[in-house]
Amino acid sequence: xxxxxxxxxxxxxxxxxxxxxxxxxxxxxxxxxxxxxxxxxxxxxxxxxxxxxxxxxxxxxxxxxxxxxxxxxxxxxxxxxxxxxxxxxxxxxxxxxxxxxxxxxxxxxxxxxxxxxxxxxxxxxxxxxxxxxxxxxxxxxxxxxxxxxxxxxxxxxxxxxxxxxxxxxxxxxxxxxxxxxxxxxxxxxxxxxxxxxxxxxxxxxxxxxxxxxxxxxxxxxxxxxxxxxxxxxxxxxxxxxxxxxxxxxxxxxxxxxxxxxxxxxxxxxxxxxxxxxxxxxxxxxxxxxxxxxxxxxxxxxxxxxxxxxxxxxxxxxxxxxxxxxxxxxxxxxxxxxxxxxxxxxxxxxxxxxxxxxxxxxxxxxxxxxxxxxxxxxxxxxxxxxxxxxxxx
Numbered sequence: 001x002x003x004x005x006x007x008x009x010x011x012x013x014x015x016x017x018x019x020x021x022x023x024x025x026x027x028x029x030x031x032x033x034x035x036x037x038x039x040x041x042x043x044x045x046x047x048x049x050x051x052x053x054x055x056x057x058x059x060x061x062x063x064x065x066x067x068x069x070x071x072x073x074x075x076x077x078x079x080x081x082x083x084x085x086x087x088x089x090x091x092x093x094x095x096x097x098x099x100x101x102x103x104x105x106x107x108x109x110x111x112x113x114x115x116x117x118x119x120x121x122x123x124x125x126x127x128x129x130x131x132x133x134x135x136x137x138x139x140x141x142x143x144x145x146x147x148x149x150x151x152x153x154x155x156x157x158x159x160x161x162x163x164x165x166x167x168x169x170x171x172x173x174x175x176x177x178x179x180x181x182x183x184x185x186x187x188x189x190x191x192x193x194x195x196x197x198x199x200x201x202x203x204x205x206x207x208x209x210x211x212x213x214x215x216x217x218x219x220x221x222x223x224x225x226x227x228x229x230x231x232x233x234x235x236x237x238x239x240x241x242x243x244x245x246x247x248x249x250x251x252x253x254x255x256x257x258x259x260x261x262x263x264x265x266x267x268x269x270x271x272x273x274x275x276x277x278x279x280x281x282x283x284x285x286x287x288x289x290x291x292x293x294x295x296x297x298x299x300x301x302x303x304x305x306x307x308x309x310x311x312x313x314x315x316x317x318x319x320x321x322x323x324x325x326x327x328x329x330x331x332x333x334x335x336x337x338x339x340x341x342x343x344x345x346x347x348x349x350x351x352x353x354x355x356x357x358x359x360x361x362x363x364x365x366x367x368x369x370x371x372x373x374x375x376x377x378x379x380x381x382x383x384x385x386x387x388x389x390x391x392x
Contacts, residue, residue: 003028004318007140007150009128010157012039013105014290014307016112018156020058021315023119024392030150031120032142034127038113041267042105043184043219043298044069044212050338050387051305052099054312057392060111067107069212073196076368081200081253085368089197092353092371104212108304128153131166133284152324153286154314156307159276161292167283178297178346180273180354181230182223183244185265187258189218200253201364204356207248207255220258222248225356229272240270273297275343282328289314299353300345309387310335316390338387 004027008015011033019029047055047064055061075086090100116122126144133139137149155163165171191198193211200207204225209218224247233239245259262268276295281288290307297303313335321327355361 004151005137006030006152006154006318007032007128007138007148008154008156009033009163010155010161010290010292011035011109011113011122011124012156012158012290012307013108013112013304014292014311015154015156016109016116017054017058017308017311018154018289018315019116019120020112021312021392022318023116025315025319027318029116029120030123030148031116032123032126032128034125034143036125038109038124040106040109043210044071044102045105045108045304046301047101047103047108047308048302048305049100050389051308052101053389054308055101057312057389058112058115060115063111064101064103064108067103067111069102069104069195071102071195071197071210071212075196075198076365077198077200077253078365079200079202079252084365085372087368087372091374105304128163128166131163131286133286138285151285152318155286155288155292156290156311158291159271159274159295161288163286164288164292167286167288168278174276174278176275176277177229178273178275178299179225179227179356180223181226181243181270182221182273182298183240183262183268183270184219184221185262185268186217187220187261187265189216191218191254193218199353200255201354201361202251203358203361204354205248205251206354207251207253207258209254209258220261222255222258222262223273223354224248225354229274233270237268237270240268244270273299275346277343281332285324287314287328287331294339294343296339296343297346300342302342302345306339306342309338309389312389313387316392320390334390335387341386 006022006027006029008019008031011031019031022029071089074089076084078084126142129143130141137151138153139149141147155161157163194214197210206223208221211218222244233243248255275297281293289310314331317327317331355364
């Protein structure tokens with residue numbers, strides 16, 4: 001029996017997770033990534049519910065537990081920097097102490113790559129240029145000049161997926177902007193923060209400093225509401241800095257210092273808060289997984305968990321169905337309800353953490369004060385565990 005060949009584009013979370021399972025099922029896997037090496041760093045991410053079972057089955061759960069950040073407090077401030085509420089972050093995200101994990105994105109990526117580096121062909125510093133499908137496979141031309149044919153191609157290359165554009169067309173029909181932009185970067189931890197975050201808010205603007213463990217660096221985040229995406233700034237770092245500085249001009253608390261640090265930051269990441277919603281996740285021999293197919297936005301806290309679960313479900317479907325069309329159909333049928341339910345966790349109105357009006361901000365603050373005094377057992381937990389995984 002011929003071994004099926006699969007090219008995966010993107011080596012962040014979904015791509016390596018999918019590669020891990022496919023090589024376990026006997027596929028010949030090639031993983032291509034435009035960066036020159038596995039990406040480290042990045043904000044801490046959550047692994048909850050069904051995704052915990054995925055990493056347990058991968059054998060990396062002990063390693064991730066050792067890397068657990070263990071954020072213990074989130075403090076919310078008003079426009080004058082006065083405390084509104086201070087609470088366990090699990091009261092907000094439905095996490096369960098002692099079970100759910102929070103790890104640096106780089107720690108998860110490193111653990112995933114350790115599980116595939118000896119069994120998967122890794123092509124760093126390259127990317128897909130063109131795709132041409134036929135009844136026999138997918139002819140791929142790489143930016144680096146190579147040409148190869150694969151049985152299947154999977155896009156795991158994120159919110160602004162190039163693979164998606166090649167197979168499905170422009171991003172705009174699938175990109176659902178949620179009304180916010182953000183700028184993230186790191187700053188020195190001169191505030192003495194450890195295992196905690198601090199969030200300052202005014203209507204339509206928020207600034208956060210987040211200490212992942214007791215590091216000497218903090219993650220800084222500046223988030224603001226904007227009716228339309230700032231398309232002109234996406235490829236221009238100077239325009240991004242100017243836009244953020246203009247929005248936060250005159251803001252109080254530690255914002256002036258954060259803006260000054262942003263000007264000099266060499267790790268600035270600017271983007272919009274959006275979801276990807278698609279009527280189908282496959283086109284012929286090409287399919288999508290993770291953010292490329294169903295980015296939920298950081299407002300849900302479920303991006304990495306959906307990537308892990310989606311990768312597991314796609315691999316299981318491909319292993320169970322020799323015909324790729326049947327496999328992709330099973331993947332969508334079995335995974336879409338879980339994706340839809342978790343994308344709905346984005347929240348609207350009173351539940352939003354970043355209100356745009358004084359009235360909505362006061363409602364949010366009331367909610368926070370209530371959560372701070374509500375016993376954990378009485379809180380409703382979001383549905384992070386609603387999917388039962390098939391056997392590996």
